[in-house]
Amino acid sequence: MTTLDELRRTLEERATTAPDGHGLVQAAQVGAARVRHRRRVTRVILGAGLALAVAVGTPVVVQQRRAAPTPAIVPDRARLADEMTLNIDPAAGIRVGQWGTSASGQWLEVFVPTSTGRDYQAHVAAYPPGHPERKAYPGQTVEMTESQGRPARYLHGSHLEMLVWRDAGGNQISVERRAFPFPDGPGASSPAQDSLDRATLQKIAEAVRFEAPRKIRMPIRFGPLRDGLRFGSMSVQHDEPQRVQVVMAMEYPNTRSDNRRQIDIFVTTGRRNGEESGLTAVPDINGYRAWYGPYGDNKRRNLLLLQVGQCSLEFITSPGMTRQQIIDLSTEAKLIPCEQVDAWEPPIS
Incomplete structure (x- = not known):
């Protein structure tokens, strides 16, 4: 099993794009030790196809002419930590595969179809x-x-392409490339690639918008929260019916990066037997x-593992938390089989 020190090192590598260094990304990277790696977009060689596209002046991904800006919808009230206002214009043809939120920011992972099939x-x-x-x-x-x-x-440059701006309300918005399915080897047309890369980032940027706050939902609804326990951060992915991944952090007051007092909660597709992981069966x-x-x-830290529907539900305890405390927290919660996405509820009353 990956250690927390290794996971924290992974966190540091992505900290510059993380909405929240204390919550969401910390939880997401810890969760990476318990879930399957996301499919990586591999590079494919276009060869003559790309050269032909450049020769006739037709971009492979998007038209170079920028679309008219999509008016942003101003939120009707301040966003809470467990709410989202960030979204993508559904008419843009851009798929949202994963999203997350915390008190300090919110984020989306988006996918734009290309002529490569990736x-x-x-x-x-x-x-x-x-x-x-x-x-x-x-x-x-x-x-x-x-x-x-x-x-x-x-x-x-330096393997990073990003657009950054502030909207009229002062919100800082960034669009960063994560995977570019075009060739970069000998013979590739770098100017053409740069142009397509920038045009695709621009296409995504023009589709960004804000909406009225909406609660993030997950297959758990907690009962009473004791000792000041509160929502910290959460990320959700269920872009495919057979793949669900939810990562959530619940924090205690005065938590610090050097002595983190939080409960990490993971919901992932797949049935697990706790005894195979060295755990002991409980009622x-x-x-x-x-x-x-x-x-x-x-x-x-300790782990409470439950098998709920087609998913595994994991509670990783805060340091010093007793077995009975984590069992009480899960017993008082409403647990929903993860495959019943339409039945998910906001986790905090």
């Missing part, structure tokens, strides 16, 4: 007014441009099989 993948993040400006890395070039009629910066919880025991090699 998707262009990007990360869209939004931060409230006052969030520090996104800085360029050494070796990156910064060009001034425009997005949704607002001044924007195009950061590129069923709300009619579902359950196991409890140490969380890997970590001596300060």
